Amino acid sequence: MARTVLVTGASSGIGRAIALHLTEAGYRVYGTSRHPNPQHNEPFTLLPLDVTQAESVAACVAMIDQIDVLINNAGITMICPVEQASLEDTYRLFETNVFGVLRMIHAVLPQMRARRSGQILNISSLLTAVGMPMLGLYAASKQALEGMTDALYAELAPFNIQISSLQCGAFQTNIQNTMLGPSRPLDGAYQAYHDVFFASAGQVARLGPPEQVAKRVQRILESPRPKLRYRIGMDAHFLYYITRLISRERFLGLVNRRLTNS
Numbered sequence: 192m193a194r195t196v197l198v199t200g201a202s203s204g205i206g207r208a209i210a211l212h213l214t215e216a217g218y219r220v221y222g223t224s225r226h227p228n229p230q231h232n233e234p235f236t237l238l239p240l241d242v243t244q245a246e247s248v249a250a251c252v253a254m255i256d257q258i259d260v261l262i263n264n265a266g267i268t269m270i271c272p273v274e275q276a277s278l279e280d281t282y283r284l285f286e287t288n289v290f291g292v293l294r295m296i297h298a299v300l301p302q303m304r305a306r307r308s309g310q311i312l313n314i315s316s317l318l319t320a321v322g323m324p325m326l327g328l329y330a331a332s333k334q335a336l337e338g339m340t341d342a343l344y345a346e347l348a349p350f351n352i353q354i355s356s357l358q359c360g361a362f363q364t365n366i367q368n369t370m371l372g373p374s375r376p377l378d379g380a381y382q383a384y385h386d387v388f389f390a391s392a393g394q395v396a397r398l399g400p401p402e403q404v405a406k407r408v409q410r411i412l413e414s415p416r417p418k419l420r421y422r423i424g425m426d427a428h429f430l431y432y433i434t435r436l437i438s439r440e441r442f443l444g445l446v447n448r449r450l451t452n453s
């Protein structure tokens with residue numbers, strides 16, 4: 192029988208691509224949005240869900256008979272020097288990217304443990320290899336997720352529940368349109384980071400399509416023994432290997448040279 196998959200944040204970007212691809216591949220798919228359009232014509236069911244709200248999480252999970260696979264995809268980003276991020280925005284970031292995932296996992300695990308079967312996939316980031324300037328707090332949120340995923344990999348094994356993270360490089364989605372930013376005009380040297388960062392973000396049109404991630408997700412779900420960590424995207428592989436080849440200090444020094452010299 193087709194497995195039932197819940198994909199959080201399926202109104203756009205990677206989550207929508209996953210939901211569409213898995214539907215086409217024969218899975219029974221439930222996607223979510225904070226504000227699902229009642230007139231939507233997606234081929235999967237779109238349920239309301241705000242992962243920052245406990246009642247919303249409980250109501251969403253209760254609407255589905257049995258969740259075989261949970262894909263924690265909903266997420267937001269923050270592009271800002273660490274010093275100039277407001278605590279309020281940082282709480283919002285962690286509420287979505289870390290506590291939101293924790294709420295979802297708490298909500299689905301009792302049924303998965305009772306059935307002694309289930310699979311969870313957390314959509315993570317290349318920035319788990321190293322935090323980068325302007326992306327430090329976003330990196331911190333995804334690194335928190337990785338730590339939680341590692342521990343769960345061990346804790347859930349006796350219950351026959353698999354958990355993995357998929358560290359994505361940069362893909363073309365809406366994420367830059369909803370990003371959190373500095374709480375006030377940037378000070379001095381931070382402006383250079385900001386300008387160069389956004390100059391390279393202008394090349395976003397050349398990023399890969401999220402459908403690539405969706406195809407990898409299907410392969411992970413169908414793997415007989417899913418691994419703890421996966422990476423997708425040349426940039427994700429590059430960051431992973433470069434930080435094993437040279438020290439982080441040296442790597443971050445090179446990044447700084449690029450950000451301040453151009």
Ligand SMILES: NC(=O)c1ccc[n+]([C@@H]2O[C@H](COP(=O)([O-])OP(=O)(O)OC[C@H]3O[C@@H](n4cnc5c(N)ncnc54)[C@H](OP(=O)(O)O)[C@@H]3O)[C@@H](O)[C@H]2O)c1
Pocket residue numbers: 199200201202203204205206223224225226240241242243263264265266267268287291314315316317358359360361362363364365366367369
């Ligand atoms: N794009 C990249 O380059 C990239 C790289 C690495 C990792 N990622 C990760 O990939 C995931 C998807 O991001 P994306 O790039 O596809 O961005 P996106 O196009 O902006 O999609 C984000 C999704 O998350 C949902 N969402 C946001 N806040 C939510 C909340 N509080 N509760 C429930 N849903 C919420 C949004 O749905 P509604 O607004 O409809 O609620 C939307 O469907 C994120 O976890 C992101 O960190 C992306």
